[in-house]
Amino acid sequence: MITEVSGRQNSDLPQKGRGYAVASGILGWTLDAFDFFVVVFLVDTLATHFQVGKSSIVLTLGATLAMRPVGALLFGMMADRYGRRKPLMAVVAYFSLIEVLSGLALNYPMFLILRLLYGIGMGGFWGVGASLTLESAPTRWRGLLSGLLQGGYPLGYLLAAVAARLILPAWGWRAMFWAGLVPAAITIFVTYLSPESAAWKQHQVPSMSGIARVMWEHRKGFAYLVLTLTLMICLSHGTQDLYPDFLKTAHHISPNVVAYLAMFYNVGALLGTISVGAISERLGRRLSIIGSLGICALIIPLWAFGHSLAILAAGAFLMQVGVQGAWGVIPAHLNELSPDAVRSLFPGFIYQLGVLFGSPTNTIEYALRDRVGYQWALTIFEGCTIVALVIVFALGPERKGKDFFRKALSPQEAETTL
16 A cells, blocks of 8 residues: 655655665765866876877866766666666776776877766766665755765865875876775765665656657757756856866966865865755755855956965855855756656756767867966856856746655555665
């Protein structure tokens, strides 16, 4: 017999093992981000080692971002058809192997190919990890856990900065790519312990063609969200990827100090993503995001034109509070706007198509730098991005608190499925 329990939504029922599911998403996204941002701190080192210009190394960052939709499509379809756990373990194993091989690259063409392949794994993780995490979360905690999940991204950036300060000087650039092996093994083990999503079991589509049909039926919402995520990628990568190089080039700050600054402003990013994610349970998803964007707009003068190390540090810290504050709401917002039957593929593919369309961000900013200077290049690009995002979110939909179950769970299902 199927029953409601104490009038609560199904996702608020006590369920065994949900902590493993939540942890697997947070750990995996942290590791994924770490493996990506390692390259950000090695631009000069890799350019020298491979005897290419810095722009060639910057190109590998864009190449990684451009391949992420391929991974989202492949692993997202597998997760909606066959369950969340096994595809999640497979994608962590895949991108960790590619990362190890990146540290063994013999020349620039080999390194570029490996970063393209890494992009497939990086893109495959988010949609599957976010769906498993949020389908396992009580509805009332969804905003907080959304922030914790997305907080894995700045945490990965922070850990990459720590590695640049500790691992790089002691063991060299290759060891930077091998540092994630143990965390990868832990993530795979935690995912193995995580039971399968009960929401997926309820909404499982029996064929790949059925998944494609659901996607087509929601094409208008899909197109709107792709535009939204493209602009969000311009916001995040436009304020993060080239910022260490900007500090060194435009402000002549030493690499060691830049590494410490990156650690500092990523603390701000963590603070923003977790706090705004939690706040979105009260204020709503869109209003919380728009408020975070307002912080970004106000901080641009300090962030780009600060005349002292202290001002630049404060600007970078507050900028990432705003940027990642907005991002902290995105996992919950996208999953709530997604059709139930394709909750891995739909948000994951949208996110990574946004990454693809936003992947020229670094190249555009780098080209603008040659015309108007580094400060104005960042200011113009991010100023336009923030204005566009405010308009898009103000006009968009919201389904905060959506129940991911279409029927009540029996007490036995609530006890055993997760």
